Amino acid sequence: MVNLKINNNPVSVPEGTTILEAAAKLGLKIPTLCHINWDCFHVEHRSGSCRICVVEVTGKPNLAPACCTPVAEGMDVHTNTMRAIQARRTVLELLLSNHPKDCLVCTKNQNCNLQSLASEFNIQTIRYEGEQTKLAVDDNGAAIRRDMSKCIMCRRCETACNVVQTVGVLSGVNRGFNATVAPQNFLPLDQTACVFCGQCVLACPVGALTEISYKDEVWQALNDPSKTVIVQTAPAVRVAIGEKFDMQPGEISTGKLVAALRRLGFAKVFDTDWSADLTIMEEATELFGRIKSGKNLPLLTSCCPGWVNFLEHQFPDQLHMPSTAKSPQQMFGAIAKSYYADLIGVDPSDLVVVSIMPCLAKKYEAGRPEFAPNGVRDVDYVLSTRELASMIKEAGVMFNSLPDEDYDDPLGESSGASVIFGASGGVLEAALRTAADWILNAQPDGSIAYFEDAADSPIDFVAVRGLEGIKEATVKIGDLELKAAVVSGLGNARKLLEKIRSGESQYHAIEIMACPGGCINGGGQPYSFCSCGGSDVLEARKNAVYRADEGKAIRKSHLNPSIIKIYKDFLGHPNSELAHKLLHTHYCAKK
Amino acid sequence: MTCCCEKTESALEKLARLEPEKTAQLNAFIDTLPIGKDIESNRAHLIIALHQAQGIFGYLPSEVQQLIAERLKLTRSEIYGVISFYSYFTDKPIGRFKINVCCGTACFVKGANLVVEQFSRELNIKEGETSADGRFFLGVLRCVGACSLAPVVMVNERVYGNVTPAMVSQIIADCKD
Numbered sequence: 001m002v003n004l005k006i007n008n009n010p011v012s013v014p015e016g017t018t019i020l021e022a023a024a025k026l027g028l029k030i031p032t033l034c035h036i037n038w039d040c041f042h043v044e045h046r047s048g049s050c051r052i053c054v055v056e057v058t059g060k061p062n063l064a065p066a067c068c069t070p071v072a073e074g075m076d077v078h079t080n081t082m083r084a085i086q087a088r089r090t091v092l093e094l095l096l097s098n099h100p101k102d103c104l105v106c107t108k109n110q111n112c113n114l115q116s117l118a119s120e121f122n123i124q125t126i127r128y129e130g131e132q133t134k135l136a137v138d139d140n141g142a143a144i145r146r147d148m149s150k151c152i153m154c155r156r157c158e159t160a161c162n163v164v165q166t167v168g169v170l171s172g173v174n175r176g177f178n179a180t181v182a183p184q185n186f187l188p189l190d191q192t193a194c195v196f197c198g199q200c201v202l203a204c205p206v207g208a209l210t211e212i213s214y215k216d217e218v219w220q221a222l223n224d225p226s227k228t229v230i231v232q233t234a235p236a237v238r239v240a241i242g243e244k245f246d247m248q249p250g251e252i253s254t255g256k257l258v259a260a261l262r263r264l265g266f267a268k269v270f271d272t273d274w275s276a277d278l279t280i281m282e283e284a285t286e287l288f289g290r291i292k293s294g295k296n297l298p299l300l301t302s303c304c305p306g307w308v309n310f311l312e313h314q315f316p317d318q319l320h321m322p323s324t325a326k327s328p329q330q331m332f333g334a335i336a337k338s339y340y341a342d343l344i345g346v347d348p349s350d351l352v353v354v355s356i357m358p359c360l361a362k363k364y365e366a367g368r369p370e371f372a373p374n375g376v377r378d379v380d381y382v383l384s385t386r387e388l389a390s391m392i393k394e395a396g397v398m399f400n401s402l403p404d405e406d407y408d409d410p411l412g413e414s415s416g417a418s419v420i421f422g423a424s425g426g427v428l429e430a431a432l433r434t435a436a437d438w439i440l441n442a443q444p445d446g447s448i449a450y451f452e453d454a455a456d457s458p459i460d461f462v463a464v465r466g467l468e469g470i471k472e473a474t475v476k477i478g479d480l481e482l483k484a485a486v487v488s489g490l491g492n493a494r495k496l497l498e499k500i501r502s503g504e505s506q507y508h509a510i511e512i513m514a515c516p517g518g519c520i521n522g523g524g525q526p527y528s529f530c531s532c533g534g535s536d537v538l539e540a541r542k543n544a545v546y547r548a549d550e551g552k553a554i555r556k557s558h559l560n561p562s563i564i565k566i567y568k569d570f571l572g573h574p575n576s577e578l579a580h581k582l583l584h585t586h587y588c589a590k591k
Numbered sequence: 592m593t594c595c596c597e598k599t600e601s602a603l604e605k606l607a608r609l610e611p612e613k614t615a616q617l618n619a620f621i622d623t624l625p626i627g628k629d630i631e632s633n634r635a636h637l638i639i640a641l642h643q644a645q646g647i648f649g650y651l652p653s654e655v656q657q658l659i660a661e662r663l664k665l666t667r668s669e670i671y672g673v674i675s676f677y678s679y680f681t682d683k684p685i686g687r688f689k690i691n692v693c694c695g696t697a698c699f700v701k702g703a704n705l706v707v708e709q710f711s712r713e714l715n716i717k718e719g720e721t722s723a724d725g726r727f728f729l730g731v732l733r734c735v736g737a738c739s740l741a742p743v744v745m746v747n748e749r750v751y752g753n754v755t756p757a758m759v760s761q762i763i764a765d766c767k768d
Contacts, residue, residue, distance in 0.1 A: 169666070169668055171671060172672050182668075182671075183668055184671040185671055185682060368594070368595060369593045369594055370594035588596035589596075
C-alpha cells in the first residue's frame with residue numbers, strides 16, 4: 001500500500017493507483033474531461049491530453065494530471081490550490097475558445113461534459129479569441145453524424161473504436177491546430193469499415209459524434225393522414241428510457257413507454273420482443289439442425305447488425321457461420337409489411353414501420369437494400385432511445401405520470417425469453433430454453449415438437465449472464481453436452497473468431513453482440529459513462545432485463561401463443577419456404 | 592432482390608492492375624520485413640514501409656495505404672494518421688522536382704521564410720502544392736541537419752546551402768527534365 005495525503009487527508013491505496021482514484025476514495029471528485037474508465041470492461045482511456053484534472057503536488061514544479069499520475073509514498077497532493085484552479089479554468093477557456101459554443105442548437109445540449117464543466121467552473125467570459133476549427137460535417141450515412149468542429153481532441157472515440165471494438169476506423173490525423181480525428185483520407189464513415197455500433201458516440205463528451213436523427217421524418221409520417229404508422233420497441237429500451245425522465249437506472253418502464261407511444265399518435269404499438277420470439281423459433285431450428293447433422297458448427301447469432309457488419313468487413317471468409325435468421329427488427333418489418341398489412345387491408349407502401357432501438361447500427365441495417373423488397377423498406381425509420389425520449393418531451397407527454405398500458409395484438413405479446421435479448425447472453429439463453437425442450441421432447445421420426453413444453457427443462461442459464469466480455473458454458477441437455485460461448489464487444493469477438501478460425505476453440509453455439517454488455521449499452525441508449533454511474537447504470541439495466549423476464553408468465557419463445565398462432569395461420573412451420581423468404585437473409589463480403 | 596453483394600473491383604485489385612510492377616516492388620520490399628502476429632512490433636516497420644512506398648509510387652494513394660495496412664496488419668486509419676502527421680509523406684501526387692525549404696530553427700532565423708515566399712511567387716504555387724505542369728512541388732521541412740549551411744534548400748537529393756531569395760530563379764533553372 002502507498003500512503004499519501006490529499007488536501008491534508010491521509011489515504012492508503014494500492015500501488016499503481018492514480019491521484020484521481022485516490023481522491024475518489026476520499027470523496028473528492030477532481031474534474032476530468034478526456035478521461036474515461038469503462039471499468040466493467042477493463043478498459044481505461046487515460047490520454048492525459050486535456051489537462052482539466054491538474055493538481056498541485058508539493059515539491060513538483062509542474063502541476064500533475066491526476067488521471068494519469070500514479071501515487072507515490074509520502075505524496076502531498078492539493079487539489080484546489082489557486083494555481084490548480086486557475087490552470088483548470090485557463091485550460092477550459094482555451095478549449096472553449098476553439099469550440100462553436102452553439103449549445104442551444106446542439107444535440108448534446110444538457111448532455112455535454114464540456115458544457116457541464118463550464119457551468120461547474122462558473123465560466124462567464126472567455127478571454128481568448130482566435131481562429132476556430134472548421135471542418136465539414138459528415139452526415140452521409142444512415143447512422144452516425146460527425147461534426148469535428150466540436151471535437152476537443154480527447155480521443156476517447158479512438159479508444160472505443162480501436163481498443164474496445166478493434167474496428168480501427170478512427171485515428172488522430174494531421175498535426176498542431178489542424179489535428180483532428182478522422183477515418184482514412186477523411187472518407188465519409190459509410191465508405192469505411194465502420195460497423196455503426198455507436199460506441200464512439202457514447203464515448204464522445206461533446207457534440208462531435210451523434211446519431212443521424214429521423215425524428216422529423218417520423219413526425220411527418222405521424223401527421224400524414226394517408227399513412228398508417230406503427231411502432232416496435234426493442235427489449236433494451238424499456239429498461240433505459242426512464243433515465244431520461246429522472247427515473248432510477250434499471251427501472252422498468254414498459255407500460256409507460258407503450259402509453260407514451262400511443263400519446264404520440266402511433267396507430268399500433270407493437271413489440272420487437274414478439275419478433276425476438278419469432279427469431280428464436282427460426283434460429284433454434286437452425287441450431288437443432290446443425291447439431292443433429294454435426295455440420296457447420298458453431299452457429300453464430302445474427303441479431304446484432306453491428307456484429308454482422310463487423311463479420312462482413314473483417315471476417316469475409318466466415319460468412320457461413322452465422323444463423324441466416326434476420327434480426328428481430330427486420331423480422332418484425334417483414335411480417336408487418338406482409339402478414340399484418342394484409343390483415344388490416346393497408347397497402348405496404350402506406351404502412352410506416354418505426355423502430356425504437358437502443359442501437360445506431362439498426363439505422364444502417366434498416367436501410368440495407370435486401371431489406372427493401374420491391375423498393376419498399378420493411379422498416380422505414382429507426383429512432384434511438386434518446387431520440388424517442390426527446391420526441392416525448394417535445395410533445396409534452398408527461399412520461400412519469402402516464403398509466404401503464406399493454407402492447408397491441410397481434411405483434412405485441414412476448415415471452416420472458418425475448419426481453420433478455422437486451423443483455424449480453426440473453427439471445428443464447430433464449431435459444432437454449434427452446435432448443436432444450438425440442439431435444440428433450442425428441443420425436444421418434446426426428447421431427448421437432450415445435451410448440452410443446454418439456455417437463456423439468458432448464459430455464460435459467462445463469463452462466464451466460466453478466467457484463468463480462470467472454471463467457472463460456474457447457475450445458476447438459478439430455479445426453480447432449482452443449483458447448484456455448486457468449487461474447488460482447490467486438491474486440492472480444494475478434495479474439496474468439498480467430499480461435500475458431502484456427503480450430504483452437506470449438507463450440508455448438510455462440511452469441512455475439514457488438515456493444516460491450518449487449519444492447520443495454522447500445523450506441524442509442526442514454527449516455528451512462530459520459531454522464532454518471534457508468535458500470536452501475538449498466539448493471540442496473542442488466543438486472544432489470546432479468547427481472548422483466550422473471551415477471552413473465554411465459555418464459556419460453558415457443559410457448560408464446562401469438563407465435564404459435566402466426567405459424568398456424570401464416571408461416572406454416574419454422575424454416576418453411578415462406579419463413580425463409582420473409583425471415584432469413586444472407587451476408588455479403590465487404591472488402 | 593438487390594443486396595450489398597454486388598462485386599466491384601477491390602482497391603487492391605485495382606492497384607495490382609494499374610501498377611503491377613510498382614506493386615510487386617513494394618510487396619517484395621515488405622517481404623524482407625520481419626512481419627509477425629504482434630501488432631506492436633509490426634508498427635515499428637511502418638515508417639520504413641511508407642518511405643519505400645513513397646519512393647516507388649511517388650506518393651501514397653489510398654490503395655497503397657491499404658496494401659501496407661493489410662501486409663502489416665495495421666488499420667488503414669492508423670496509417671493515414673502517420674502519413675498526415677509527417678510533412679514528408681503525401682497522399683497526393685507531387686511534382687517531379689521536390690523543392691523542400693528547410694524551416695528548422697537555424698534556417699528560419701536566417702530567412703528561410705523569404706526563400707519560401709520567393710519560390711511561391713516564381714512558381715505560382717503555395718507551400719504544399721504542385722505546379723500545374725506537374726514539374727515542381729514546393730514544401731517545407733523541419734531541420735535537415737545541415738544548420739551550418741542555413742538556410743538550406745533541397746531539390747530531390749541535391750542540397751543548396753546559404754540560399755537567398757536572389758538564388759531562387761537559378762535553382763529553378765537548374766531543374767532540367
